[in-house]
Amino acid sequence: MNLVRQPPGSNLCGQACVATICGITLDEATAAVGTKGKTRPKQIIAALKAKGLYPFVGMTRTNKRNVIWPEEIHICKFKGDRGSHWVIRSNGKFYD
Numbered sequence: 247m248n249l250v251r252q253p254p255g256s257n258l259c260g261q262a263c264v265a266t267i268c269g270i271t272l273d274e275a276t277a278a279v280g281t282k283g284k285t286r287p288k289q290i291i292a293a294l295k296a297k298g299l300y301p302f303v304g305m306t307r308t309n310k311r312n313v314i315w316p317e318e319i320h321i322c323k324f325k326g327d328r329g330s331h332w333v334i335r336s337n338g339k340f341y342d
Contacts, residue, residue: 247319249341250275259332259342260285263321266334266341268297285332290321 250265250272252258258272261282265275278293279285294300320335334341 247336247341257284258282260290260321263332263334264290264293264297267294267299267319267321270297287323290332 247266248269250262252262252272258276261272261275261279264270264279265272268275268278270278275293276282278296279289280292281289291300318336322333322335322340324331324333331342
């Protein structure tokens with residue numbers, strides 16, 4: 247898995263997660279998700295379904311890192327004081 251990072255100051259964290267998991271470019275992931283801004287879970291799920299990767303990738307919204315992760319690859323939406331942020335968890339490591 248090659249990590250695709252979101253551009254600094256952008257709201258493309260969901261698109262970067264899709265690009266990383268699917269092995270596509272950030273532009274391709276943005277087209278698959280359907281927005282250049284903040285993403286909702288249903289947009290990410292639709293993009294993963296289009297690439298044949300859902301339900302094999304898990305999704306969780308949390309504010310904690312000590313969650314039981316049943317899938318090998320998981321997209322997590324962390325909520326904090328400054329908003330929310332999508333990251334990937336794979337093989338016990340977080341990718342951001």
